[in-house]
Amino acid sequence: MSEQSPCSLAALGVVSCLGSGPDETWRRLAAADGSRLSVRDDLAPGRSLLVGAVREELPAVPPALFRYACRNNALSLAALGQIEAPLRDAIARHGPERVGVVIGTSTSGVGDAEAAIAHHLRTQALSPSFYYDQLEFGGAAGFVAEYLSLRGPCYTLSTACSSGARALASARSLLALGVCDAVVAGATDSLCGLTASGFAALQAVADGVTNPMSANRAGITLGEASALFLVTRDAGGVQLLGAGESSEAHHMSAPDPEGRGARDAMQAALADAGIAPEEIAYLNLHGTGTPLNDAMESVAVAALFGCELPCSSTKPLVGHTLGAAGALEAAFCWLVLQKREDDELVLPAHCFDGVRDEALPPLHFAARGERASLHGPARVMTNSFGFGGNNCTLVLGAA
Amino acid sequence: MSLPARVLGWAAWAPGLEDAAAWRSWAEAPEPLGREGVPDARFLPAMLRRRCTPLTRIMLRAAYDACEEPLRSEVRTVFASRHGSINESIELIECVARGLPLSPAKFSHTVHNAQAGLFSIAAGNRRASSSLAAQQDTLGHGWLEALAHLQREPGRPVLLVVGDVPLAPTFAPLVKEPVCSYAVAWLLAAGAEGERVSFASGAPRGARSDLAWPDAAELLRWWLSGEPELEITGARQRFEWTRG
Numbered sequence: 001m002s003e004q005s006p007c008s009l010a011a012l013g014v015v016s017c018l019g020s021g022p023d024e025t026w027r028r029l030a031a032a033d034g035s036r037l038s039v040r041d042d043l044a045p046g047r048s049l050l051v052g053a054v055r056e057e058l059p060a061v062p063p064a065l066f067r068y069a070c071r072n073n074a075l076s077l078a079a080l081g082q083i084e085a086p087l088r089d090a091i092a093r094h095g096p097e098r099v100g101v102v103i104g105t106s107t108s109g110v111g112d113a114e115a116a117i118a119h120h121l122r123t124q125a126l127s128p129s130f131y132y133d134q135l136e137f138g139g140a141a142g143f144v145a146e147y148l149s150l151r152g153p154c155y156t157l158s159t160a161c162s163s164g165a166r167a168l169a170s171a172r173s174l175l176a177l178g179v180c181d182a183v184v185a186g187a188t189d190s191l192c193g194l195t196a197s198g199f200a201a202l203q204a205v206a207d208g209v210t211n212p213m214s215a216n217r218a219g220i221t222l223g224e225a226s227a228l229f230l231v232t233r234d235a236g237g238v239q240l241l242g243a244g245e246s247s248e249a250h251h252m253s254a255p256d257p258e259g260r261g262a263r264d265a266m267q268a269a270l271a272d273a274g275i276a277p278e279e280i281a282y283l284n285l286h287g288t289g290t291p292l293n294d295a296m297e298s299v300a301v302a303a304l305f306g307c308e309l310p311c312s313s314t315k316p317l318v319g320h321t322l323g324a325a326g327a328l329e330a331a332f333c334w335l336v337l338q339k340r341e342d343d344e345l346v347l348p349a350h351c352f353d354g355v356r357d358e359a360l361p362p363l364h365f366a367a368r369g370e371r372a373s374l375h376g377p378a379r380v381m382t383n384s385f386g387f388g389g390n391n392c393t394l395v396l397g398a399a
Numbered sequence: 400m401s402l403p404a405r406v407l408g409w410a411a412w413a414p415g416l417e418d419a420a421a422w423r424s425w426a427e428a429p430e431p432l433g434r435e436g437v438p439d440a441r442f443l444p445a446m447l448r449r450r451c452t453p454l455t456r457i458m459l460r461a462a463y464d465a466c467e468e469p470l471r472s473e474v475r476t477v478f479a480s481r482h483g484s485i486n487e488s489i490e491l492i493e494c495v496a497r498g499l500p501l502s503p504a505k506f507s508h509t510v511h512n513a514q515a516g517l518f519s520i521a522a523g524n525r526r527a528s529s530s531l532a533a534q535q536d537t538l539g540h541g542w543l544e545a546l547a548h549l550q551r552e553p554g555r556p557v558l559l560v561v562g563d564v565p566l567a568p569t570f571a572p573l574v575k576e577p578v579c580s581y582a583v584a585w586l587l588a589a590g591a592e593g594e595r596v597s598f599a600s601g602a603p604r605g606a607r608s609d610l611a612w613p614d615a616a617e618l619l620r621w622w623l624s625g626e627p628e629l630e631i632t633g634a635r636q637r638f639e640w641t642r643g
Contacts, residue, residue: 045498097602106510110488117489118496120569132566132573137511138481138534145635151602154635155533155540158483158511166529173547178400179600194488197495198506243551245527247476247519252450253507261525272551387507388516390528 004274007172007241008234009396011086013079013186014331016225016318017052021082026335032349032368034317037209037221043196050209052223052319053191054078061143068143070109070134072190076144079186079226086230087148087184094181100152102171103141103228104163104187106323106386108156109134111192144184144228152180158323160386161286163187164227165326165394169243171231186228187327195322196222202253210289210320212313213298213350213365215357217289223319227327229334238337240330241379241395242273248389254292255385259300262286262383265391266304273395275379277305280395281372282336282347284329284382287313288320293385295360302361312350312366326384330394333380337398340378344371401641402546405593406585407556410464411619412438412457413581418464426623431611432579434565443521450508451517452487454480458514458562458582459521465584466558468522474558474586475548476515476528479541481576483511483532486567514560526555535576535607537561538614539631539638542585542598549589556588561615576613583615596622597641603632 014021017036018028028036037050058074059081065073080087091099116130133139137156145154153174157166164187171185199205199220206219231240246264250256270277283305286297301311314332321328336345350365379397411422414433438460440448451459458478466474488509494501510516512530519528527548533540538561545559562582566574608631610617618640621629628641 045495110492113489114492114496117492117569121493121496126570126572130573132570133534135485135570136481136534137483137532138537142534142635151635153540153543153600154536155531155544157529157531157544159515159528159530160510160512169551170529170544170547173550174543177402177546177550179402179543193495194492194506194509197501198491198503198509201501201503201506203503247515247525247528249472249519249523249525251520252513252516253503264525386512387510388512388530389519390512390516390530 005176006233006235007175007239008232009229009238009240009334010232010234011083011230012331012334013082014227015054015075015078016328017054017223018318020056020078022335026339029332029348030346032351034351043191043193044200047200049196050221051191054224065146067131067133068139070112072105072107072109072140072188073143075190075226076188079228083230090182090230091148096149097151098181099150100174100180100183101141101144101150101154102157102167102183102185103144104157104167104323104327105137105140105189106158106160106163107189107192107195108137108140110194111190114193140188159390160388161322161325162384162386162390162392163323163326165330165384165392167327168240168330168394169392172240175233183231184228185231187324188226189224189322189324191222191224204290206289209316211352212287212289212315213294213357214352215355216353217291217294219290220288221319223321225318225321225324225328227324227331238334238396238398241397242269244268244272244393246391250389253387255296257296259296261389261391262297262300262385263303265393269393269395279379280309280381281345281374281378282380283309283311284333285311285313286383286385287315289315298360298363301363307362308364310347310364310366310370310372312348314348316351326392329382333382333396336380337378337396343374345378346371401597401599403595403597404546404549404587405590405595407588407593408465408586409584410461411583412460422619423623426620429612429620431577432581432616434578435580447517447521453580454562454564455514455517457580458560459518461582461584462518462558462560466586470556472523474556475526476518477541477545477548477557477559478515478530479537479561480563481532481534481537482563482566484509484513489567489569534634536633536636538618539600539633539636545587553589556586558584558586560584577611581613581616583619595643599639600636603637605632607634608632
């Protein structure tokens with residue numbers, strides 16, 4: 001595969017229902033704090049949904065960028081604000097033409113467009129506060145570039161629930177190609193009526209909290225988040241070591257039951273990182289809590305790793321943040337590596353009702369407070385699988 | 400900096416411009432492309448035709464014409480579209496606003512990677528695939544993302560498909576662009592085979608190129624013209640292609 005050059009995940013800005021910033025996020029993640037979900041009645045008609053909504057007030061999009069004023073971009077701004085100093089340093093060092101932007105999203109500003117579309121239906125006129133830049137997918141990256149006055153490559157990747165992982169994979173390639181010296185990369189997705197109604201229509205939303213890998217699993221819990229990294233060619237720190245991608249060639253909204261696409265993505269990520277399965281210390285599962293995903297993912301994981309590797313789905317804590325999930329869960333892996341204690345990793349717990357599905361391979365789900373002992377460099381993996389059969393697995397590591 | 404690739408093939412589709420000969424004639428006397436129309440869907444498996452939006456049919460037609468088996472099921476793919484399936488999303492949002500039930504199958508086809516997903520299913524392609532959007536700079540970033548895939552796996556060609564259809568009337572007044580239906584597909588590779596073309600990007604030096612047809616059609620016009628280089632200035636970036 002590609003030759004290995006350093007790809008540092010040098011700084012992280014993150015906001016989800018777990019809170020704002022790496023430290024608050026880690027505190028609640030490590031404690032497996034399941035209290036952060038909240039009930040919303042306004043997302044899907046006639047239905048109360050438990051969701052992972054960001055609780056804090058978001059920063060306002062600056063008035064000069066009014067064309068981009070929407071919740072999705074306000075979430076991005078909340079994450080950007082946390083790493084503004086290292087970002088400004090990188091821009092000063094390399095110049096605005098050498099800093100790129102690759103953002104994953106599956107929603108962009110759909111939530112704000114819903115109000116504009118309802119306004120149009122009522123009045124046959126455009127809402128005065130609505131601009132297409134809020135809705136179009138490319139606007140998610142465009143906003144970040146405008147906010148930071150960047151002049152490098154700038155695009156949005158939108159491959160449903162693998163968007164966030166894919167954005168980090170492409171950022172790594174832009175650095176390797178030499179077209180950028182730094183990239184702002186990650187993903188943002190916001191709760192909106194379209195996705196809530198859509199997943200409800202697919203009967204894919206759980207009534208209570210999602211229950212991944214349980215015999216009683218009954219669907220997803222929706223969430224929203226932004227996780228943005230400063231990605232550089234520096235050595236050291238937490239590195240993005242490998243990316244593995246595949247397509248399912250199977251069905252638009254259901255994975256191959258044998259998990260071939262998932263296995264291919266994980267295998268390709270290991271090959272890209274140049275490591276063996278036994279070198280992975282922790283796997284953050286896609287673990288959506290739908291019957292089909294969890295069945296095929298556990299088969300694929302067991303086929304490649306056996307059943308010893310500690311793994312967990314963190315979606316019961318934050319919800320399925322869709323287009324942001326790949327970047328948010330990479331952020332969780334980044335935190336696991338950053339917060340290592342001597343030769344041990346503190347693992348995010350797999351939260352479910354504890355009723356294993358006997359039809360599935362007996363994977364090792366990380367228990368509350370569980371730690372993984374390291375016998376070499378720390379390597380962790382995260383899976384993201386999306387509608388359209390689009391899969392992306394990342395390997396992160398630290399010395 | 401200049402990034403090389405090899406062109407192994409191309410194909411394009413727009414209303415009235417359905418094969419290579421038609422595009423060669425168009426390139427000699429270019430004019431705005433047709434507003435609406437779709438190719439016959441018989442090349443697609445019957446079970447997929449019903450779910451194919453106009454954009455999907457057009458992008459997959461160009462993809463199939465640019466890349467035949469056995470490569471079609473083995474290439475990496477990049478689908479670049481400014482609007483993607485947004486018209487279908489708008490339709491669903493209107494359903495919700497009217498209190499009507501939402502079709503689950505339609506919902507799963509509103510993802511921006513709907514065209515990529517249906518291509519994967521139709522062609523039996525299980526390789527890496529990106530779908531992207533970059534406002535008025537979508538073409539050049541699509542090319543860059545294709546190069547990013549060649550970087551990841553130099554031995555495997557990448558099929559880049561760029562296309563759009565007119566934005567729904569609800570929002571069309573908000574966007575200034577050539578209003579037409581089209582797709583252009585490029586089969587790109589690293590290695591020694593095919594005609595060499597180099598790509599570079601940078602900050603704009605002048606005003607945005609104001610063309611009467613999409614940037615993707617302009618790139619094809621240039622390719623067929625034999626001119627040594629092409630510069631397209633988008634909203635945020637300037638893109639350059641150089642032959643050889």
